[in-house]
Amino acid sequence: MSELVRRAQAGDSDAFAALYRTHVGKVHALCLRLAGDAHDAADLTQDTFVRAWESLASFRGESALGSWLHRLAVNAFLGTRRASGRRERRIFAVEDPAVLERGEETAAPGLSMDLEQAIAGLPKGARTVFVLHDIEGYQHEEIARMTGIASGTSKAQLFRARRLLREALAR
Amino acid sequence: MTCRDFEARADAYAEGRLSPREAAAFEAHLDRCAACGAALERAAGTPPGLTALARSIEPAEDLWPAIRGRLASLGQRPGRVAVPRWGLAAAALLLIAFSSGVTAVLLRPAPRTASATLDVSALEAQYAAVSEDLTGALEQARSRLDPATMATIERNLRIIDTALNETRQALANDPGNPALGQMVVAAWRQKVDLLRRATALGAES
Numbered sequence: 001m002s003e004l005v006r007r008a009q010a011g012d013s014d015a016f017a018a019l020y021r022t023h024v025g026k027v028h029a030l031c032l033r034l035a036g037d038a039h040d041a042a043d044l045t046q047d048t049f050v051r052a053w054e055s056l057a058s059f060r061g062e063s064a065l066g067s068w069l070h071r072l073a074v075n076a077f078l079g080t081r082r083a084s085g086r087r088e089r090r091i092f093a094v095e096d097p098a099v100l101e102r103g104e105e106t107a108a109p110g111l112s113m114d115l116e117q118a119i120a121g122l123p124k125g126a127r128t129v130f131v132l133h134d135i136e137g138y139q140h141e142e143i144a145r146m147t148g149i150a151s152g153t154s155k156a157q158l159f160r161a162r163r164l165l166r167e168a169l170a171r
Numbered sequence: 172m173t174c175r176d177f178e179a180r181a182d183a184y185a186e187g188r189l190s191p192r193e194a195a196a197f198e199a200h201l202d203r204c205a206a207c208g209a210a211l212e213r214a215a216g217t218p219p220g221l222t223a224l225a226r227s228i229e230p231a232e233d234l235w236p237a238i239r240g241r242l243a244s245l246g247q248r249p250g251r252v253a254v255p256r257w258g259l260a261a262a263a264l265l266l267i268a269f270s271s272g273v274t275a276v277l278l279r280p281a282p283r284t285a286s287a288t289l290d291v292s293a294l295e296a297q298y299a300a301v302s303e304d305l306t307g308a309l310e311q312a313r314s315r316l317d318p319a320t321m322a323t324i325e326r327n328l329r330i331i332d333t334a335l336n337e338t339r340q341a342l343a344n345d346p347g348n349p350a351l352g353q354m355v356v357a358a359w360r361q362k363v364d365l366l367r368r369a370t371a372l373g374a375e376s
Binding site for chain 1: 214219221228230237239
């Protein structure tokens with residue numbers, strides 16, 4: 001375990017700030033892809049680091065701090081998704097297939113690449129599974145446990161996400 | 172759904188053209204058919220450009236000042252996940268409520284109307300299945316929780332189990348008493364709620 005982590009665990013906020021600077025880019029990239037929206041991604045990134053501070057003393061260094069933070073971000077996203085009516089309304093709008101056709105109009109700031117735009121335009125279930133499986137490397141069984149869906153649903157949603165992404169990129 | 176039906180519906184599923192019922196059947200087929208799962212995997216591989224995605228994307232604005240403000244408002248050092256005081260208080264209140272409730276129910280004549288009768292056995296079976304799943308999840312999270320926290324959770328669970336067993340025994344002695352049935356179901360509800368909260372604590376640590 002790094003000296004910075006030990007100092008942060010002891011309550012040194014400067015050390016925690018240094019950890020934030022080191023990891024914020026990767027955590028934010030994950031949050032951006034999961035949320036599909038820059039504003040929500042910023043909120044989610046904040047929530048992740050606040051949760052990290054709250055439970056940092058229980059981090060034992062058995063995994064890399066980056067992996068631990070990613071897991072916190074995924075949990076924060078799943079919790080927020082369940083709890084937030086506002087988010088549900090936004091995601092409902094993204095369920096509209098026409099979103100994929102609107103390109104720049106719906107793309108969030110910071111999502112400049114075509115693939116990033118296409119990921120942001122995926123339906124919520126397909127996007128969550130795609131990001132967790134194809135980008136973050138989780139297995140279907142792990143995704144099923146985390147999200148509360150069946151493993152078969154995770155596989156089907158991944159298929160849907162990949163097909164929609166290929167179609168979007170081919171346009 | 173047969174494998175042939177599954178294959179025929181794959182395009183419609185991807186395009187969101189199946190009804191919710193058809194989509195659920197499509198997804199359920201994948202839970203029991205490895206061959207169709209493999210075929211689906213072959214039909215849609217990872218999209219091009221995936222490995223070129225940026226591993227790191229900085230936020231458009233510096234988030235640290237806002238995070239620092241939230242940490243300051245917490246007014247605490249980073250700590251292990253701890254069971255909030257309400258958890259202990261709730262369990263204590265629950266035990267008192269059950270003890271008092273069982274006593275009250277036993278001391279008064281119970282109404283016996285068909286409309287007030289719960290299918291306690293069926294509800295118990297459902298709660299027991301959920302409880303078993305959550306207990307397994309909590310066991311997996313054990314290593315991530317502070318031992319003192321885990322001990323507190325287990326102590327609270329024992330209190331609820333005691334209340335549950337006592338109420339269940341009272342119901343066995345007076346099986347037609349709907350109030351006792353309601354108390355058994357309420358005890359299960361409390362147990363599942365505590366397990367859910369404890370499992371969530373473990374998932375965040």
